[in-house]
Amino acid sequence: MASDWLGSLVSINCGPTLGVYQGEVSSVDQSCQTISLRQPFHNGVRCPVPEVTFSAIDIKDLKILEIRNGNTQNNSSVSTKTSSAPVAVPKGSSSSRGANQATPKKNGVKNGISQMKQRDDECFGDGMDDGLDTDFDFEGNLALFDKAAVFSEIDTSERRNGARSRGTPHEQTPSRYRHDENIIESKPIVYRQITVPQPGAKEYCTDSGLVVPSIVYELHKRLLSVAERYGLTLERRLEMTGVCASQMALTLLGGPNRFTPKNLHQRPTVALLCGPHVQGAQGISCGRHLANHEVEVVLFLPNFVKMLDSVTSELTLFSKTGGKLVSNIKDLPDTPVDLIINCLDCHENTFLMDQPWYRAATEWANQNRAPVLSLDPPISGQGQAVEAKWSLSLCLPLPLGEGAGRVYLCDIGVPRQVFQEVGIKYLSPFGCKFVIPLHSA
Structure with missing residues (x-):
């Protein structure tokens, strides 16, 4: 039954042109050979419309990610052919709305709010924020940078070109100077600059x-x-x-x-x-x-x-x-x-x-x-x-x-x-x- 697939999470591959969509199955029409996804994601980015409908002619591959209908839930990715999907995939070409012809539901206020959100996203954002579910691993990326090797390469290059080396992490840390000390090398200070005969x-x-x-x-x-x-x-x-x-x-x-003039008195x-x-x-x-x-x-x-x-x-x-x-x-x-x-x-x-x-x-x-x-x-x-x-x-x-x-x-x-x-x-x-x-x- 087509109703058995409602609520399941699927991934639909529509080829290199239309890309890959994921979402929750909201409806399956066997007569029209279409399937609709609620709250869809397109190539990992949330779509600006609440629902997208696909024609069987545009579906290259379909994977069931999670079956939510009934008591059994499978969190693993189950790869199926299009023939095992609830939608029959006929041979040849036929007219359909396609994945890029999304048909939002017309349900009054809810639909109006969704359209307002869509306009806000178009004006003030590119929709990328919703896809950033994981934090950037700064420590992991920093570990990929071999500082010692880079400084060694810079030092070798400068010595080859006759330039003065800035120093590498293996060199001794320079001395710290106070604010009143001269950091430029100079002659030693002679503190006895006056000598008298008597x-x-x-x-x-x-x-x-x-x-x-x-x-x-x-x-x-x-x-x-x-x-x-x-x-x-x-x-x-x-x-x-x-x-x-x-x-x-x-x-x-x-x-x-x-x-001061105020204290003249x-x-x-x-x-x-x-x-x-x-x-x-x-x-x-x-x-x-x-x-x-x-x-x-x-x-x-x-x-x-x-x-x-x-x-x-x-x-x-x-x-x-x-x-x-x-x-x-x-x-x-x-x-x-x-x-x-x-x-x-x-x-x-x-x-x-x-x-x-x-x-x-x-x-x-x-x-x-x-x-x-x-x-x-x-x-x-x-x-x-x-x-x-x-x-x-x-x-x-x-x-x-x-x-x-x-x-x-x-x-x-x-x-x-x-x-x-x-x-x-x-x-x-x-x-x-x-x-x-x-x-x-």
Whole structure:
């Protein structure tokens, strides 16, 4: 009976032109020699119509995949000839609708929904998604790629052509570099780039590890003397020292976080304690630059009958800035200031420490509780009555004591040939800066 085949799953081969169809048998018409499949697949892809009807003349082969009618189900593929199918396959040609002339059922709303789905598939997809029932085996396909053989072939080809090899997986893994390390091969770094004939008692090093030796005061004085002979006069050195010291002081006072147009009403106050010597002139130069940067500067300098010409010249310039000059300790601020710059000490005249004005100035500084920056302090052993938090040395550092605090170095523009003339092998440790911090080696 033809009804016995209804619901079975079959595969119909219609030749190379029409292809292969699979689906569930929905109807068999023996009189018309046709068979219809519900929810058909064409060459593995779901058809856009719910039902397809085939004529016996177009069927080349028919296989029963699963018999669902009755209690017996056979999941194996059963190959049959067309004569064993429920449709008789006559010889010769006859007219039929063919596999490509699908006749959808006209069952109202269901048919309308199917037609809408068909239009959606035609507009928005090619119907391939329904056939992707299995996941792609990435691991299996990757295993087919022999990386070692491919890299070996590339390496052989590059060596033959004279090109540099990129390396193979069997080669050693290159070293990892930090963000601040140079990955390009270069000459070994020499960390001792400065050597002196008369080293001081201490050695320092920069943030990058360069060794900066200290020098004795006699060599320091001879270096400045040769520099002056070449044209680096005292006035030039005072200006360089003043600029560098003021720049360091501005940083200590807050830098760009404090010196903004919004903070003009909160101008920092700096007290400068100066003596009648070169170190005092350097402090006055620093005070002039600070005053030009809207800092409230109070300069203490005792009255002397005779002062150095450099001190007098710097005072003349400072008086034009609007800064305050006092000669009595009582005129210094009685409240803590933001910063004290100590320029009271001299390298050569240690007798100043016995003067009343010196003792009064150091006592005021120690009681003010403000941080102290010592400018060009003397070597260790000569004594410092004011304990500093920072000290700024010039050109090359002197062996400073513990009371100097953290040591910084200032570039005052001494040419390299001047160093060579006094027997110092010198390569600048400053890099892109004029003031750098030093650490005890």
